[in-house]
Amino acid sequence: MTSDDSAPVAAPTRQRLATSVRDRISAGVLEPGTRLSERELCEDFDVSRTVVRETLRQLEAEGFLTIEPNRGAVVVTVSYADAEQMFELRESLEALACSLFAKRGTVEHKQALWEVIDGIEAAIDDGDLNAIIDAKAAFYDVLLLGAGNEQLTSTLRLLRVRINLLRRYSLSLPERHPETLAEIRAIRDAIIAGDVDGARRAGEHHVQQAARAALPRIFEELYRP
Structure with missing residues (x-):
């Protein structure tokens, strides 16, 4: 041959x-x-x-x-500088996705968003970290579908594995789970209301809070004697 x-x-x-x-x-x-x-x-x-x-x-x-x-x-190992830069990038891109969803998402997209957030809540109740991360991935799939921007979708999907590595640091903290639910519900509510600016701000806040939880743990893991 x-x-x-x-x-x-x-x-x-x-x-x-x-x-x-x-x-x-x-x-x-x-x-x-x-x-x-x-x-x-x-x-x-x-x-x-x-x-x-x-x-x-x-x-x-x-x-x-x-x-x-x-x-x-x-x-790959994510350095502290990599993590900081990834959170900065996530904040901009995910906030854009939230605002675009609020602007152009269909009723079907909004129904799907509600359902995946119910899935996140169920995964958190079960306490299974892998299930929580899978449910969050489904949330972002719907978010990008509703945003309707193929270039944004391609960019974030290329970053997905690195984002998931960071997500494990924040979502492995049980005290972070109620905050996560409240933040993504705020994103959902702004999107369903068609509040473009509110959805953008909610998306930014969610990533900022994830960074607040994850970065100290990453620093400790990398640099603590």
């Missing part, structure tokens, strides 16, 4: 492997600093080492991994 003949087969295989690694990083199964074994990936997914290496290079280009000399592929 020629290399041209194998390309259509290799492409979906790489995509399947890349999706699985992204999902594991996003869910916290692969924690920051974890080294990925090429041999284990070959065995787990029944693929060649060439496919694994191509996939790892793709994930490095997307910002999920770094490829280090003598260590291979390692899940």
